[in-house]
């Protein structure tokens with residue numbers, strides 16, 4: 001049994017890493033669309049088109065039984081579109097993250113940070129309100145965090161400044177829970193925790209695991225194949241890959257034939 005995971009680029013390796021740690025015996029394949037990242041500032045139409053190409057590659061090459069959309073932006077815009085186009089279960093990261101946030105908040109005030117696209121889509125807000133309309137939601141796009149993570153500036157004063165800039169206004173509103181609504185943000189979890197130890201942090205790379213468990217058959221196979229594909233090779237990808245998942249082999253792929 002195989003799972004396919006895709007993201008607009010590198011950040012989804014946080015989700016990939018959680019999946020391979022939890023489902024040790026399954027084959028798990030990752031595709032990072034590094035040639036076309038970021039998705040966070042693209043139109044819905046483009047995000048849907050790119051997402052379908054990523055899905056087709058994983059389905060046609062590896063006969064996966066479950067597709068995980070690790071990218072928050074793609075989960076916000078392309079989930080229903082993908083579900084209408086492919087015949088396997090498609091799991092996004094937004095609903096699982098929203099569910100955990102609604103469960104953990106005590107004062108019913110939740111903050112959400114994400115790409116400009118994710119925040120504009122109101123995907124987290126809608127999903128949380130669906131679960132509990134009385135919860136107050138405060139959102140802030142945090143676009144600078146993606147390049148900072150990709151540059152490896154994790155424990156850096158510029159990153160701390162950016163984190164305060166984006167998170168403090170939400171803390172001022174009284175939120176007790178913060179959704180890390182972008183693949184890259186779990187890499188900054190420790191830094192956020194140091195700045196705001198009182199906040200409950202919702203990490204979608206972990207929130208998605210129970211949803212995956214529901215739609216896979218854990219009894220089948222123990223080959224545990226791990227392969228990472230990217231649409232472009234960049235130094236940033238190699239460095240971050242090493243930091244998040246270590247030595248897993250990565251290959252470059254051309255998505256033209258999966259359009």
Ligand code: DGL
Pocket residue numbers: 007008009011012037038039040041070071072073074115118146181182183184
């Ligand atoms: N993977 C994207 C997300 O989680 C962040 C990077 C991008 O903008 O493509 O929203």
